[in-house]
Amino acid sequence: MTSTDFTYPAAESFAHRHIGPRGDAAAHMLATIGYASLADLVDSAVPADIRQQESLQLPAARSEAEVLEDLRQIASKNVVKTQMIGQGFYGTHTPPVIMRNILEDPAWYTAYTPYQPEISQGRLEALLNFQTMIGDLTGLPVANASLLDEASAVAEAVLLMRRANKKKADAKTVLDADLFPQTIEVVRGRAEALGFDLEVADLSAGLPDGEISGIVLQQPGNSGRVTDHAAVIAAAHERGAMVTVAADILSLTLITPPGEQGADIAVGNTQRLGVPLFFGGPHAAYMSVRKGLERNLPGRIVGVSFDDAGASAYRLALQTREQHIRREKATSNICTAQALLAIAAGMYGVYHGPEGLKKIAEHAHASARTLAAVLTGAGFELATDQFFDTLTVTAPDRAESIVADAEVAGINLRLLDQDTLSLSTDETTTPAHLAAVAAAFGVSDAEAAIQSAADGAAGTGLADAVVRTSTYMEHPIFHTVRSETQMLRYLRRLSDRDLALDRTMIPLGSCTMKLNATAEMAAISWPEFAAIHPYAPEHQTAGWRQLIGDLEARLAAITGYAGVSIQPNAGSQGEYAGLLAIRQYHVANGDTGRDVCLIPASAHGTNASSAVLAGLKVVVVATAEDGTIDAADLDAKIDKHRESLAGIMITYPSTHGVYDADVRDVCAKVHAAGGQVYIDGANMNALVGLAQPGQFGGDVSHLNLHKTFCIPHGGGGPGVGPVAVAEHLLPFLPGAATGPHNGHHGTPVASTAYGSAGVLPISWAYIAMMGAEGLTDATANALLAANYVSTALADYYPTLYTGQTSLVAHECILDLRELTAASGVTAEDVAKRLIDFGFHAPTLAFPVAGTLMVEPTESEDLGELDRFIEAMIAIHAEITAVVDGAHAVEDSPLRRAPHTAAVLAGNDWDRPYSREQAAFPVGRLRQDKYFPPVGRIDGAHGDRNLVCSCPPPEAFEAPESN
Numbered sequence: 001m002t003s004t005d006f007t008y009p010a011a012e013s014f015a016h017r018h019i020g021p022r023g024d025a026a027a028h029m030l031a032t033i034g035y036a037s038l039a040d041l042v043d044s045a046v047p048a049d050i051r052q053q054e055s056l057q058l059p060a061a062r063s064e065a066e067v068l069e070d071l072r073q074i075a076s077k078n079v080v081k082t083q084m085i086g087q088g089f090y091g092t093h094t095p096p097v098i099m100r101n102i103l104e105d106p107a108w109y110t111a112y113t114p115y116q117p118e119i120s121q122g123r124l125e126a127l128l129n130f131q132t133m134i135g136d137l138t139g140l141p142v143a144n145a146s147l148l149d150e151a152s153a154v155a156e157a158v159l160l161m162r163r164a165n166k167k168k169a170d171a172k173t174v175l176d177a178d179l180f181p182q183t184i185e186v187v188r189g190r191a192e193a194l195g196f197d198l199e200v201a202d203l204s205a206g207l208p209d210g211e212i213s214g215i216v217l218q219q220p221g222n223s224g225r226v227t228d229h230a231a232v233i234a235a236a237h238e239r240g241a242m243v244t245v246a247a248d249i250l251s252l253t254l255i256t257p258p259g260e261q262g263a264d265i266a267v268g269n270t271q272r273l274g275v276p277l278f279f280g281g282p283h284a285a286y287m288s289v290r291k292g293l294e295r296n297l298p299g300r301i302v303g304v305s306f307d308d309a310g311a312s313a314y315r316l317a318l319q320t321r322e323q324h325i326r327r328e329k330a331t332s333n334i335c336t337a338q339a340l341l342a343i344a345a346g347m348y349g350v351y352h353g354p355e356g357l358k359k360i361a362e363h364a365h366a367s368a369r370t371l372a373a374v375l376t377g378a379g380f381e382l383a384t385d386q387f388f389d390t391l392t393v394t395a396p397d398r399a400e401s402i403v404a405d406a407e408v409a410g411i412n413l414r415l416l417d418q419d420t421l422s423l424s425t426d427e428t429t430t431p432a433h434l435a436a437v438a439a440a441f442g443v444s445d446a447e448a449a450i451q452s453a454a455d456g457a458a459g460t461g462l463a464d465a466v467v468r469t470s471t472y473m474e475h476p477i478f479h480t481v482r483s484e485t486q487m488l489r490y491l492r493r494l495s496d497r498d499l500a501l502d503r504t505m506i507p508l509g510s511c512t513m514k515l516n517a518t519a520e521m522a523a524i525s526w527p528e529f530a531a532i533h534p535y536a537p538e539h540q541t542a543g544w545r546q547l548i549g550d551l552e553a554r555l556a557a558i559t560g561y562a563g564v565s566i567q568p569n570a571g572s573q574g575e576y577a578g579l580l581a582i583r584q585y586h587v588a589n590g591d592t593g594r595d596v597c598l599i600p601a602s603a604h605g606t607n608a609s610s611a612v613l614a615g616l617k618v619v620v621v622a623t624a625e626d627g628t629i630d631a632a633d634l635d636a637k638i639d640k641h642r643e644s645l646a647g648i649m650i651t652y653p654s655t656h657g658v659y660d661a662d663v664r665d666v667c668a669k670v671h672a673a674g675g676q677v678y679i680d681g682a683n684m685n686a687l688v689g690l691a692q693p694g695q696f697g698g699d700v701s702h703l704n705l706h707k708t709f710c711i712p713h714g715g716g717g718p719g720v721g722p723v724a725v726a727e728h729l730l731p732f733l734p735g736a737a738t739g740p741h742n743g744h745h746g747t748p749v750a751s752t753a754y755g756s757a758g759v760l761p762i763s764w765a766y767i768a769m770m771g772a773e774g775l776t777d778a779t780a781n782a783l784l785a786a787n788y789v790s791t792a793l794a795d796y797y798p799t800l801y802t803g804q805t806s807l808v809a810h811e812c813i814l815d816l817r818e819l820t821a822a823s824g825v826t827a828e829d830v831a832k833r834l835i836d837f838g839f840h841a842p843t844l845a846f847p848v849a850g851t852l853m854v855e856p857t858e859s860e861d862l863g864e865l866d867r868f869i870e871a872m873i874a875i876h877a878e879i880t881a882v883v884d885g886a887h888a889v890e891d892s893p894l895r896r897a898p899h900t901a902a903v904l905a906g907n908d909w910d911r912p913y914s915r916e917q918a919a920f921p922v923g924r925l926r927q928d929k930y931f932p933p934v935g936r937i938d939g940a941h942g943d944r945n946l947v948c949s950c951p952p953p954e955a956f957e958a959p960e961s962n
Contacts, residue, residue, distance in 0.1 A: 014064055015774030018515055019781050020861035026781075029788040029862065033807075041787065042690065042780050045807040047661045050696040056689055057557050061771025064519040070768065071761060075528035077543030081407065082433055083277060083533040085414045086390050086424025087222070087738075088150055088180050088751065090272040093427055094344075095351055097484050098274055101491045102344050104525060109340055110501035110516055111715040112508060113300075116831065116841055117315035118307075118898050121933045122494030123343060123715045124314035127302045129477055130270075130346030132949040134286045136472035137252040138266035139259025142948055143288035144299040146342035146717065147334065148569050150269040151186035151737065151751040153285035154179070154216055154246055156298045156332055157265045158187055160289075161214030161242040162196065163331070164296050168240055171211035172197035178204075178221030179246065182737035182751045187216075189747035193580055193615040203232050212241040217263075219247045219255065223383045224390030224422065226255060228465040233262040249273060249286065251388040253358040254365060254460060256468050265289050272426060273357075274348030275341050276525070278758025279544050280534030280751065281569055282718035284342035294318065294946060298332035300716065304951055305942030307935040308896070309903060315937050317946055327618075333572040333609035336706065340714030347491070350481050354473040360427045364389040366457045367425035371434050373453040378443050386462060390424045392416070395441070406440035412536055413437070475950040497933040499840050501712075504930075505864045506840040507789075509657065509811040509853025510604070512685050512707035513840075514860075516762070519769065520710055523761040534752040535739035548754055551764045552722070558767075558775070559681070559701060560692025561724035565733040565744050566705075569755035571682060574702025574721025575610035575649075577749045581700055581725055581732035582647045582676045583614050584746065588731075594674065596641040598648040600629050602655045602847045604682060616646055627656035627801035629666060638673050647676035652693065653686045653809035655847045656801040657786070667697025676700065681724070684708045685857075686783065686810035689776025700725045709763035720756050720763070781858035782810040785865060789856050790814075792869045796876040800851055811855035813848060814872075820850055823882040824889035827852055830875055835898035836921065837871035838930040867924070874921050887912040893921070901931040 021029055035041040062070065083091050102108045114120030127145040134143035147153040158173050173191070175184055177200050184200060191198040201208045203217060204227065215236050220226045233243045244265040245258035250272050258266040271283035289297055295318060303317025349357060368389045372382060375393060383392035395402055399421040403413045411433060414422040423437060431450055438446035460467060481490050506513035523529060532541060552564040568574040579597065586594040597616040599607050601623045608618045619641060622633040638645065648670045653659045667677045679698035685708040687693065693701045705711045705720040725733060733744035736753035770778065790799045790812035797814040816827045827850055831841030843853040856865055875894070882889050889895050891912050899918040909915060920926055
């Protein structure tokens, strides 16, 4: 579809609001680049042989009002019940101050991962609160800043045990039979992909025979049983095995924590700490470990260091462990996690404090004890008398009818089989709920029975060996924010320390930080979407399934593939699912030896680590001088591995920000050798409406809904990474681990059938409001913005790579290496100096060291683009001053950046440039100036002296060198 006419969207349309450049501004940008029309620019930039020949086959664009009404109609098809299904997902009350001022506040949800810590101090403090709470509750000192969900967190723990326990690296892993079934299935999928032995056993009967690498226990178990695990943990250690406990985080206010029972690792889910059910996600999983395992811990860790003035400052610690640096040697493939939800859960802990959390746990436990007394009094048998909040009840030949009667009364229970059911109480449980459940069991005068039993439900009813006696959450932050006024101001104070998309352009190449429209966000907190349990009966979730089915179909139409699964809850999980599909396809065809994955040297870091998780061997293909795949090296690698070639991973447009003209040839060569082609869809925002990976050679792609399709980044998650496949790979799309099915039958990669379903209305609304024409215009305008920035800065910072027509795609790599050689000013110095101009830095040193990768996106208007260009030109002048000898680089405003208000207003100013230049390098900064809360942070000190929980202020002093 070449020579398309791109007409600017009508003023009444949503696309008009979404796309920044308009009218004369767009004409000015085109003239700067040297093109007469947007169509000419697109035709020149995008190779003709990949252009799609027809417009996207999507419903006509809808207005914001129409889409919100459509969503109301869809949501009304979901049935809201009181959810007592449990199985890892529970009712909770989200404090309105947290709902409104975190989950619904763009200052929090539009932030990027805090790789630039000086402008991320607010969310870093919030995540440090989360880590501290997790470490205290689990009794293990080092916690990360969240993982994706509980089942995949257990899988990560299993891999951690296998890495850390080198003497038992080839031994089997044992899962307790009382783990949640979804956890067992997800771990089983990892074991099959990586080829290690997995055994499920009843560990209450002791450890099985044979060599064991590690064991996984659950507390409380799937049956609800609370167990003293100390003996089996000690036995495992005696046999050289490590131990993970999957622990309900709320229960740990009452139950002896895993660390105190001797466990090495604790994992779990924090959903019940104030995060809505969201039909299964997004929810922040957690992991904490004993000392000595820090560098094996997957995910991100927030740590404490110092800035250049000696003030304490937060940062991401031990970043050299992360997948984007270590590639196939990474500890995991996780990129984003669930930062926004971890922040919400952590603030729930701050707001309630330890005494409040314990009171909520006691309420859930007392509710379960009350109901247990009534049911046992009525002759029903329980699986155990040692429980926290979950009862497994034997009701011979009556289980189905009891569940049905409870549903009629407005309550969902969990049916296990015709004789057995389960139910879980929680923060939201009331005496009326208990009475309704008792009535469904046939208890006469249920209200009176519940009232009578409640009077005798004081205490815990738990054995002394499992009752927690230690204190937790003693840091002042968990004791000083109790009123809503305090919480409101605390949240505002933290968000004011950050730079998010609600304040400024975030020109991050490869990360696509663009408008997350309010209309797109509106529906996610509606109860008809947010209050639905992921394992609710299908007849209660018609609305959710309609929205998801429609979204999958629209994504298939956009990508040109035969089918899509939205289960993967991050781009990394989408990669894993897609590569698993390739591997399983070959195995199903008898090609068990096809296990080599070719990956270009410039590929995203997750590509290599995802390939390893899928059981593939990584072979790197060299990059040519012009940034394309080295054709000769590709041919050589294909020839060498022809019999074992599983496939190739290609990022398109490439990570270098260009449309490689030979992509069809690359795909054909791999197909001719029997391999499959994985086209990484991280840069799909440069293809939508112009080209379809499923039609120009791809067999499978993942998408990043938190990039191209407007789910906000959330400071490091939530994300959704749907996997799209050609017809022959449909049987391998990830199916449901348990519960209602999702129509696919491959290996599950997440706890629930639809992953982080709760944020899917955002992308659905975006696609519905943009329509085919709006989506295509958005892609074209993304190209316009990137090429405008590249052209405007060409005399100052050359663009490293361009396509055959000297154009870039949606992003450009600015090359600072010659400037660095001449001045000593590094790309990092430029990144820090941009903070003084009120900008988040572009992507630093990826994919090429000494560069900045800029992606302006289609949502930024000409004024904001010019403001960024002005800042970069001013910085170039400061670099020139260093080259000319005006001052040494060590004393330049670049190396001393960023400049805090405290430094600027201080009595001592010993710098060779003026305070004016430091604070107001361009005139427009005199209004709405952003001052960073801290100066440049000492990362090396923080890594050498790891502090990853809230330190008492008086106990944390700067080193003498500062």
